[in-house]
Amino acid sequence: MISDIEIFWGSGSPFSWRVLLMLEIKKIPYISRRLDFSKKEHKKPEFLKINPRGKLPALRERNFTLSESLAIMVYLDRKFPELPFFGRKAEEEALIWKVISDFSYFAFPATSRVILPIFTGQLASNEDDVKTAAVEVNAELQRLDDGLKDQSWLTATNIISAADIAVYPFIAALERAAGKEIAKPLNLGFSELGGRYPNLKAWCQRICKQPGYDKAYPPHWREAA
Ligand SMILES: N[C@@H](CCC(=O)N[C@@H](CS)C(=O)NCC(=O)O)C(=O)O
Missing domain, CATH: 1.20.1050.10 (Glutathione S-transferase Yfyf (Class Pi); Chain A, domain 2)
Structure with missing residues (x-):
């Protein structure tokens, strides 16, 4: 399935791992954008436009950008409500x-x-x-x-x-x-x-x-x- 959801993440970042686990378990299609901490790719101007704090993970969907792992999880759960991760009641x-x-x-x-x-x-x-x-x-x-x-x-x-x-x-x-x-x-x-x-x-x-x-x-x- 074609997806407009880009996920910026770093290997070994527990916050990034939260988001990746949710995407995989809920089978949400996404474009993976792995950034390399050792090359400081998360501090490059291009990424700072997405998250000015220069922290991973972050999400971009067309013109919408979002940082903070929990906020990203909430966003994804609302958009893909099947198998709700934030409960039903x-x-x-x-x-x-x-x-x-x-x-x-x-x-x-x-x-x-x-x-x-x-x-x-x-x-x-x-x-x-x-x-x-x-x-x-x-x-x-x-x-x-x-x-x-x-x-x-x-x-x-x-x-x-x-x-x-x-x-x-x-x-x-x-x-x-x-x-x-x-x-x-x-x-x-x-x-x-x-x-x-x-x-x-x-x-x-x-x-x-x-x-x-x-x-x-x-x-x-x-x-x-
Ligand atoms: N509260 C943020 C924390 C994000 C965060 O601290 N990410 C770390 C990796 S685990 C990071 O990008 N560190 C790189 C740096 O500070 O230069 C979230 O939940 O997403």
């Missing part, structure tokens, strides 16, 4: 936003304090802070694990939703970061997610089985496993 939509808000306010700050220094080679100078943040991250992972004890998805709907897609890339990034050789000696507690958080691991595996998961997976993660 008021209660469902509210609970999906509750999970996303919880994650954004309580888990994301500590999560980024762990993953950024590890992925950007700045662990040595931030080791103490990474360890402190990891304590907070573990508390949040425990909450998620407890919540998944009796349900398959992060909200009690019996289908995958935007809540799962918004949170998953960060959990995958945490597991990958903690499993890196340089991070292993710190024993951050989530390099083998399933050992401590079996419900969360099972949820990750359910997401991995979603259609299009492989296509959305960060390509450079495969190249440098």
Whole structure:
């Protein structure tokens, strides 16, 4: 199917991954525009016209441009309502936003304090802070694990939703970061997610089985496993 939806994204960006997962799972046709962080393509004037902040992801559909992963997810869900990712009923939509808000306010700050220094080679100078943040991250992972004890998805709907897609890339990034050789000696507690958080691991595996998961997976993660 021909599409006018262009998606600008970067490999390994959890925010980009949210959008790509949604596009693939909902089978929304799109034109992929991968930008290379190492070449600073996201800071070039041409892209700054689409997102003046120079951040990925972004969407362009003819004259309409949009940044912010959650806003893009809402836009796509409205345009392609089959398999709704933001629920059908008021209660469902509210609970999906509750999970996303919880994650954004309580888990994301500590999560980024762990993953950024590890992925950007700045662990040595931030080791103490990474360890402190990891304590907070573990508390949040425990909450998620407890919540998944009796349900398959992060909200009690019996289908995958935007809540799962918004949170998953960060959990995958945490597991990958903690499993890196340089991070292993710190024993951050989530390099083998399933050992401590079996419900969360099972949820990750359910997401991995979603259609299009492989296509959305960060390509450079495969190249440098
Ligand atoms: N709140 C934004 C965050 C976007 C963001 O921070 N993207 C990162 C990649 S994960 C980025 O583009 N960083 C490049 C830079 O800041 O130079 C969203 O949800 O889309």
